[in-house]
Amino acid sequence: MTSTTGSPPRPAQQPPSRSSASAGRTAGSRGPAGDPYGYDVERVDPSAPGRIGGSSAPRRRRRPWVRWVLFALSxxxxxxxxxxxxxxxxxxLGFGTSLVAFTTALVPVAMIFTAVWWLDxxxxxxxxxxxxxxxxxxxxxxxxxxxxxxxxxxWISPAKETEVVDTFLGAAVQAPVIEESMKSAGLIGLLIWGRRYIAGxxxxxxxxxxxxxGFAFTENILYFARSFHEAQAGGEVAVFWQTFFLRGVLSPFAHVSFTALCGLGLGIAAERRSLMLSFGLGIGGLSLGMVLHALWNGSTFFLPVDPEAPLGGFxxxxxxxxxPIFLLLVGIVLFLRLREKRILRRQLSEYGRAGWFSPDEVELLVSMRRRGRTEAWAARHGAVARMGMRNLIRTAVxxxxxxxxxxxxxxxxKTRARxxxxxxxxxxxxxxxxxLTEPVVRG
Structure with missing residues (x-):
């Protein structure tokens, strides 16, 4: 790869031949004097046809069909x-009402998809x-x-409860505990299937x-459908648009903010490969998400209501x-995004010093703009070249x-085999x- 648009990617230069002292190095040992980077595998020319040596016992590969069967059953x-x-x-709910609610629910979920696409x-x-x-x-x-x-x-309802108490317990206790637990179960499933899915x-x-x-999408369909029924029954469309404003405009990321805390804790633990941290940070993030969820749902029971401006207090x-809570979470996510860029630059530079990437290639791999230009250059040589370039970038990342x-x-x-x-x-x-890109006959 190269950072210059329009020129073909060149394989990294073959690293210089090692001395006899370094040639006998075992996996995981430090390099010769002056080379503080202890490389785990034998270094070879990346463009050479031979396999990489320097490995220990052959790795027992998991049968690929097992993972596909698990995914298919899921x-x-x-x-x-x-x-x-x-x-x-x-x-x-009825076909017409469901169609209206489904269409309206696409607006907030599109915002979430856009944010996830940018992060991912x-x-x-x-x-x-x-x-x-x-x-x-x-x-x-x-x-x-x-x-x-x-x-x-x-289980949580008292023997004698009023309608107000039942509504409050359902909104401020039952919903945060059950909903956040069921959503977080999907994260646990991803960790069970493979640590590489949640690696940070x-x-x-x-x-x-x-x-x-996804949870908010289905929940919004139900809320919008109920609101649409009420608007039809009362002959007043303002009820429906008020619900859409509150759930679709003001709080499309409410559920995301709650569940992201559990995902953040599990990701930190997965990055450090610690089972104890997975329990501690996972439960901690889940509990904090439940608290924020309860704060969001329970606040409506304590806010003063002005009859002339019912939404003013809210x-x-x-x-x-x-x-402020949402902006704090956004700041954390932006920090994580910048942190990944620094991590990638540092680790690929280490591989560059080992002979796998040139400095220009490292800069290309850490820049989204240069990645796009390089993929566009490869696309001029065909779809297969573009797929190969995209796969190379993802593999390096x-x-x-x-x-x-x-x-x-x-x-x-296992990590060395990976x-x-x-x-x-x-x-x-x-x-x-x-x-695919080099000319067959050179001038």
Whole structure:
């Protein structure tokens, strides 16, 4: 790769031959004098056809069909849940009402998709897992909330309760506890299937945002449908637009903010490869999300209501409490985004000093604008060249982030084998791009 638009990508120069002292280095040992970087695998020319050496015992690869079977079963369960959700919840609303509510709910979920796309495009996640996250939020977590919500509401309700107490407990206690728990269950599922899906704090936030966005999407359909029924019954359309303003304009990221705290905690723990941190930070983030959810739902019971301006008290509370909380969370996410860029630059520079990337290639890989230009250049040589370039960029990004995560823990045979896989993929992508872009006959 190269940072100059319009010129073909050149493989990194072959690293200089090592001395006899460094040639006998074992995996994980430090380099020769003057080279403080201890490289884990044998260094070879990235454009050479040979496999990377320097490995220990061969890695036992997980059978690929196991993961696909797990994903297929999960999606089948979500599909069955979607059918049940449609027949028992959406269909009774009526086709016209459901269509109006569905169309209106697309507005806030489009905002969430845009934010997630911007966060995820720097270190992109597999599309299949992104689809799963949204499907879990929109289908699985909603059905589980309906199922467990009734039992939990019965458990926390006093023997003698008024309608106001029942409504308050449902909004400020039952909804935060059950909804946040069911949404976070999707994050646990991703961690069980593979640590590489949630490898850092920003990954956890991205998946949490998609799960919460899916949940809010289905919930908004139900709220908008109920509001549309009330508007039809009362002959007053203002009820419907007020609900849309509150849920679709003022608070499209409310659920995202709550669930993102759990995703943030699990991502920090996953980056450090610590099971104890996963429990501690996961439960801590989940609890904090429940508190913010309860604060959001319960505030309406304590705010003064002015008959002449019923929304005035809520808007003042929203501007003084919820907006600062939201801006704080946005600041955390922006910091994580910049942090990933610094991590990628630092780790790829280490690989560059080991001979895998030139300085220009490192700058290309950490810049979204240069990535786009390089992919556009590759596209002029055909779709296969563009796919190869895109895969090379993603492999390099995964390599840098994987290396950063390994530094928090002790390198193992599995992590070294994963590193070899990524480096071999880089070699393969370089040869493919070179074969498709280099002229057959040189002038």
């Amino acid at each position: 999606f089948l369960m979500l599909a069955a849940s979607a059918v049940a959700l449609y027949f028992f919840i959406i269909l009774p 495009r720097y270190t992109p996640q597999p599309r299949m897992t992104l689809v799963y996250a949204f499907a879990w939020g929109a289908i699985g977590s909603v059905l589980l909330t309906f199922f467990f919500g009734g039992f939990f509401d019965t 704090p920003l990954d956890g936030v991205v998946y949490a945002a998609l799960i919460a966005g 808007l003042r509370y929203y501007a003084s409490v919820q907006v 995964a390599l840098g982030m994987e290396r950063h995560s390994v530094l928090f823990a002790r390198p193992t045979t 590193e070899r896989e990524l480096l071999e993929q880089l070699t393969s992508d370089r040869r493919l791009i070179g074969a």
